[in-house]
Amino acid sequence: MGFFSRKEKLDEGLAKTRKGFFAGILDMMNAGSIDDSFYDDLEDQLILADAGADEADRLVTALRQRVRHEHIKNAAEALEALKSIIVEELRADGPMDLSGRPAVIMVIGVNGVGKTTSIAKLARLYKSQGKSVLLAAGDTFRAAAAEQLTIWADRVGVPVVRHGEGADPAAVVFDAVQSAAAKGVDIVICDTAGRLHTKHNLMAELAKIRRSVEKACPAASVETLLVLDAITGQNAISQAAQFIEAAGASGIILTKLDGTAKGGSVISVKQKLGLPVRFVGVGEG
Structure with a gap:
């Protein structure tokens, strides 16, 4: 296109x-x-x-x-x-840091906000720029999450690293980043769980995944993009704060802007949390 x-x-x-x-x-x-x-x-x-x-x-x-x-x-x-x-x-202060080899992009957010679709769009974007891309199916808790990501990976034409359902998400990401570093892959995009048994468990898991990236390849750069549903409104603020604390989010993907979203919440998110909106999503195409 x-x-x-x-x-x-x-x-x-x-x-x-x-x-x-x-x-x-x-x-x-x-x-x-x-x-x-x-x-x-x-x-x-x-x-x-x-x-x-x-x-x-x-x-x-x-x-x-x-x-x-x-x-x-x-x-x-x-x-x-x-x-x-x-x-x-x-306006963002500067571009995303994709200087690492590999450059790792963690995609976080609650279930239903459009994480999987956003990952596929990012993969297609970077592939169209001539970069090699690898996906990591780090959401091992939601049924069929890895299968959905694999379907998108096949559509985009990029490989995906996945383990069995219920596997350690940090281990999946570790293997993906380590493999990318060995093969010279430019960008690794990591899916993560949007819900565990408790909020504390979810936040602890996200922090653990981030540490696994650093262990797998100390030279990797890490950007963490928080996916927010634009329809969420002011609830997006408290939601964003929780994920930032756990995973150190560095930017936002604002999805579903082609529906009834009013869009004003992005102003509050940027002002109160200091996070730039890196991408917006309209539709699943």
Whole structure:
């Protein structure tokens, strides 16, 4: 798929989210002058878009300052200023660190958010860039998780390392990283469990998996991407905090942006947790 067709598909997929996020705000463009009621209405619209009350207040405060500093006179210009503020805040400090040999990408998140599909998309992306990719079926607790990952691996045309159901996830990842290092594979993408018997067990398991990467190949670089369902809303904040603590997440994959997601939660996640959104997902294709 070429660049422009991919971009067109992304634009199409984001149409509903864009409408949900900015629909009410766009309606305010006809407000004309900017006054206190304009700012109050804007704050309400940001809260409705799942930005969260604290973030909505902070964004409106930033916009007030921008309006005064740039002498903005009407609502349409204020909306453009708001967009630029949001873009600046969501911009990542730098690219992902894929300098290791291999470069390891751990993909974490609760079940049902789109981890497996996201892994397949990442594998296809890096393969299309001429990199060799290996998948690690580290979710050994969910029935058929390894089978699902293997199906995607076959579709994409990349190998996968898997053990039997109930095996030690850290051992699976260890073998995958060690094999990749021996064979000169560029990137290892690791699936992980999204649920164990208790939250404590899940967090301990994720920390153990990360340590296994370092043991398998000290020269490996590690990026940990937290997959969040965009429909989750403000619950994404507490969810993200738990996974960051256990696995040291360094970025976010925001999925299901082609549905009814309002999208505002990503602002809260970035501001409160300091995690850049590295990828967005629209559909399973």
